[in-house]
Amino acid sequence: MKILILSLMALSSLTVSAQFGAPRVNPTVPSVKADVEDFKPATTNQDNKQYPMVNSQRMVRAQIMAPKATFVGLDIDGKIYEMTKDENGLWTGTSAPQDEGFHYYQLNIDGASVPDPGSKYFYGASRWGSGIDVPAADEEFYTVKNVPQGSVNEVYYWSTVTEKMRHGYIYLPAEYYSNPTKKFPVLYLQHGMGENETGWSAQGKTGIIMDNLIAAGKAVPFIIFMDNGLDVRRPGDPAPGQGGFGGPRPQGQRPGAPGQNGQRRGGFGGFGGFNAFQEVLIKDIIPMVEKNYRVIADAQHRGMAGLSMGGMQTHTITLANPTTFAYVGMFSGGSFNVDEVKENPDFQKTNKVLFMSAGGRETGMAEGDRSVVKAAENLKAMGINAHSYISPATAHEWQTWRRSLYQFAQLIFK
Amino acid sequence: MKILILSLMALSSLTVSAQFGAPRVNPTVPSVKADVEDFKPATTNQDNKQYPMVNSQRMVRAQIMAPKATFVGLDIDGKIYEMTKDENGLWTGTSAPQDEGFHYYQLNIDGASVPDPGSKYFYGASRWGSGIDVPAADEEFYTVKNVPQGSVNEVYYWSTVTEKMRHGYIYLPAEYYSNPTKKFPVLYLQHGMGENETGWSAQGKTGIIMDNLIAAGKAVPFIIFMDNGLDVRRPGDPAPGQGGFGGPRPQGQRPGAPGQNGQRRGGFGGFGGFNAFQEVLIKDIIPMVEKNYRVIADAQHRGMAGLSMGGMQTHTITLANPTTFAYVGMFSGGSFNVDEVKENPDFQKTNKVLFMSAGGRETGMAEGDRSVVKAAENLKAMGINAHSYISPATAHEWQTWRRSLYQFAQLIFK
Numbered sequence: 001m002k003i004l005i006l007s008l009m010a011l012s013s014l015t016v017s018a019q020f021g022a023p024r025v026n027p028t029v030p031s032v033k034a035d036v037e038d039f040k041p042a043t044t045n046q047d048n049k050q051y052p053m054v055n056s057q058r059m060v061r062a063q064i065m066a067p068k069a070t071f072v073g074l075d076i077d078g079k080i081y082e083m084t085k086d087e088n089g090l091w092t093g094t095s096a097p098q099d100e101g102f103h104y105y106q107l108n109i110d111g112a113s114v115p116d117p118g119s120k121y122f123y124g125a126s127r128w129g130s131g132i133d134v135p136a137a138d139e140e141f142y143t144v145k146n147v148p149q150g151s152v153n154e155v156y157y158w159s160t161v162t163e164k165m166r167h168g169y170i171y172l173p174a175e176y177y178s179n180p181t182k183k184f185p186v187l188y189l190q191h192g193m194g195e196n197e198t199g200w201s202a203q204g205k206t207g208i209i210m211d212n213l214i215a216a217g218k219a220v221p222f223i224i225f226m227d228n229g230l231d232v233r234r235p236g237d238p239a240p241g242q243g244g245f246g247g248p249r250p251q252g253q254r255p256g257a258p259g260q261n262g263q264r265r266g267g268f269g270g271f272g273g274f275n276a277f278q279e280v281l282i283k284d285i286i287p288m289v290e291k292n293y294r295v296i297a298d299a300q301h302r303g304m305a306g307l308s309m310g311g312m313q314t315h316t317i318t319l320a321n322p323t324t325f326a327y328v329g330m331f332s333g334g335s336f337n338v339d340e341v342k343e344n345p346d347f348q349k350t351n352k353v354l355f356m357s358a359g360g361r362e363t364g365m366a367e368g369d370r371s372v373v374k375a376a377e378n379l380k381a382m383g384i385n386a387h388s389y390i391s392p393a394t395a396h397e398w399q400t401w402r403r404s405l406y407q408f409a410q411l412i413f414k
Numbered sequence: 415m416k417i418l419i420l421s422l423m424a425l426s427s428l429t430v431s432a433q434f435g436a437p438r439v440n441p442t443v444p445s446v447k448a449d450v451e452d453f454k455p456a457t458t459n460q461d462n463k464q465y466p467m468v469n470s471q472r473m474v475r476a477q478i479m480a481p482k483a484t485f486v487g488l489d490i491d492g493k494i495y496e497m498t499k500d501e502n503g504l505w506t507g508t509s510a511p512q513d514e515g516f517h518y519y520q521l522n523i524d525g526a527s528v529p530d531p532g533s534k535y536f537y538g539a540s541r542w543g544s545g546i547d548v549p550a551a552d553e554e555f556y557t558v559k560n561v562p563q564g565s566v567n568e569v570y571y572w573s574t575v576t577e578k579m580r581h582g583y584i585y586l587p588a589e590y591y592s593n594p595t596k597k598f599p600v601l602y603l604q605h606g607m608g609e610n611e612t613g614w615s616a617q618g619k620t621g622i623i624m625d626n627l628i629a630a631g632k633a634v635p636f637i638i639f640m641d642n643g644l645d646v647r648r649p650g651d652p653a654p655g656q657g658g659f660g661g662p663r664p665q666g667q668r669p670g671a672p673g674q675n676g677q678r679r680g681g682f683g684g685f686g687g688f689n690a691f692q693e694v695l696i697k698d699i700i701p702m703v704e705k706n707y708r709v710i711a712d713a714q715h716r717g718m719a720g721l722s723m724g725g726m727q728t729h730t731i732t733l734a735n736p737t738t739f740a741y742v743g744m745f746s747g748g749s750f751n752v753d754e755v756k757e758n759p760d761f762q763k764t765n766k767v768l769f770m771s772a773g774g775r776e777t778g779m780a781e782g783d784r785s786v787v788k789a790a791e792n793l794k795a796m797g798i799n800a801h802s803y804i805s806p807a808t809a810h811e812w813q814t815w816r817r818s819l820y821q822f823a824q825l826i827f828k
Binding site for chain 1: 460461462478479480481482483484485486503521523524525526527528529530531534535540541542543558559560563565566567568569570571572579584586591592594595610615621622625645706707708
């Protein structure tokens with residue numbers, strides 16, 4: 001358990017710092033060659049906003065009017081790119097090339113870290129803030145198309161565990177509406193550290209990916225429930241900031257910034273978080289979904305998956321509830337090992353697919369990602385239907401997880 | 415028609431300028447008495463964020479770390495309240511008392527208008543940005559409760575009119591799920607100028623209001639479809655910024671800022687907007703809803719309502735399609751007059767409820783709101799089942815429209 005905690009901390013501070021932690025000011029705005037002056041508004045921009053832009057080299061260019069400011073920076077990928085001011089007070093700056101896919105970012109105006117008024121906002125790195133989608137060669141699979149549409153539905157429900165109303169999202173495939181007597185399998189799909197129940201549909205594009213896969217006949221129609229795996233405080237659990245996840249932090253401190261009591265300040269102590277979420281999932285979420293929706297309520301039609309911390313929750317919860325889930329996915333969350341599966345005959349008997357993935361540019365816990373390939377080979381050798389997937393040239397970010405869902409969804413409930 | 419256009423312009427610039435247009439710096443931070451130092455984090459804050467706060471006098475207090483800034487202001491209700499800096503670079507400032515309910519606001523940091531990193535973000539005044547909910551005496555009706563829950567569902571659909579995929583939200587009542595053979599009436603519910611299809615569920619709290627009303631037996635269960643009434647450009651329509659709604663605007667200009675070619679710059683020309691939305695509603699939205707959902711597809715089980723510009727769209731569209739909608743609601747959008755109803759026997763024959771509302775503090779188009787009372791009296795005298803409602807002590811903002819929906823929903827489909 002100690003090892004798991006340390007690993008999660010390592011992964012988490014790596015993740016967060018890669019996005020926001022202690023960025024250093026990069027005084028050199030990369031010089032952009034004339035032939036890459038092909039910047040276009042990002043797809044994640046607010047309607048009719050021209051900036052931020054991305055070019056064919058995957059450089060991000062931000063712009064903001066701040067006539068009285070003395071410093072404005074574009075804060076992305078752990079660096080702050082200094083922007084320059086024109087005679088009207090309009091600041092412009094360009095980043096180095098970014099990986100394909102989605103990235104959190106923000107602007108720094110005279111020391112204040114604020115969302116860019118040009119972008120839409122996403123929840124991650126423990127805050128609602130700016131995000132940008134950098135075009136990817138394979139973006140078709142998460143592009144809205146004129147195919148039969150399911151829907152992502154906002155759901156409130158009562159939790160007997162936390163004794164509060166909770167909030168999640170459910171994806172219902174198009175056939176849920178068109179075929180009103182059919183019952184469907186369900187995947188429980190969890191976000192990562194510093195994220196919440198909105199991540200999989202907003203950044204992850206779950207509904208779009210699923211509609212496209214189902215329309216192409218590559219996935220069977222199934223339901224997905226996406227909940228909050230961090231906001232699970234039970235009566236009697238320590239208050240936020242006292243060892244739980246995601247406690248309040250003093251104004252002006254970056255979410256997840258390392259140093260300055262980073263670990264102590266409402267950090268990652270209290271792995272009660274996993275137990276509490278397990279309890280909410282098993283006692284509240286699954287019964288609620290199986291009561292309110294047309295669901296095939298058995299292990300062979302029930303799956304769990306998650307990214308990063310959500311993958312670790314999947315790991316812990318599916319091993320601890322071995323007859324509950326037949327389909328298991330762990331995206332950038334480490335891997336299952338042979339011993340723990342060997343010691344768990346119920347898990348072996350129930351499991352139909354065990355999927356582990358990572359980004360090709362991940363380091364740290366996923367060990368440059370090859371660990372999931374090796375783990376899948378070992379598990380396969382002992383008779384588990386194990387699969388691994390490496391997302392090309394992406395790090396511990398959403399493009400890895402969009403692709404992981406796309407792969408995993410094609411394997412399950414078949 | 416000319417009169418309508420001018421009225422909408424007046425209303426719209428009034429609305430927007432009350433929120434964002436040409437705010438003047440208010441150098442006096444109101445002195446706050448010791449007995450009102452009871453500030454609490456707003457319910458619209460990001461999880462675990464302490465600021466902004468609101469006190470029992472409905473004053474808003476913002477705070478942000480901006481060590482190198484020379485000016486930080488809290489921009490709310492058409493004023494900028496100058497904030498003050500402490501020795502650590504933490505800025506704090508407090509507004510005058512605000513009306514009950516929801517308000518858009520933003521921060522100004524050295525001349526840059528940016529979202530407050532403490533708040534959640536909402537779409538209005540033509541931008542995603544900060545919003546704050548000021549507690550109201552009647553907030554129970556839009557507070558999440560442990561009652562049977564419907565859901566607000568995100569829907570994409572193909573539009574034959576705009577030849578693009580479109581995006582809306584559908585509220586399905588709890589009974590839609592629990593009673594899988596029952597068919598339901600549908601209300602088509604539209605947002606105002608500078609807003610979009612997210613407004614009614616996020617700021618308007620439609621799903622929560624409806625679940626509470628239905629659980630209390632005060633409203634019959636019905637479906638609500640909420641779409642985008644501005645983003646309706648058809649092939650061949652002028653490009654955004656060329657007379658349509660919501661064209662792009664130069665960076666650094668406030669949305670809807672008056673002056674500087676305010677009307678010409680992607681302003682309110684091209685009332686093609688209403689025709690285009692009517693076409694989308696009649697040809698795309700209603701057929702899609704009636705095909706994909708369990709709906710009673712006749713006029714007696716179909717309603718349309720909207721706020722401000724959405725109310726005017728309701729006015730225009732229900733008169734132009736008099737046998738399509740039996741229930742009509744116009745919130746802060748002016749009123750129907752006797753003559754136009756007299757000249758429209760089909761409308762008279764079909765209509766079952768005609769509801770008009772306004773905020774008690776509205777000025778301009780709603781004429782201090784009394785016009786809707788008078789209009790309802792006149793329409794009643796000619797045999798129309800007309801109703802009016804004045805929201806106490808609120809202006810042209812969401813508290814007026816939450817209350818209007820709450821009232822209207824109790825009258826319809828009965």
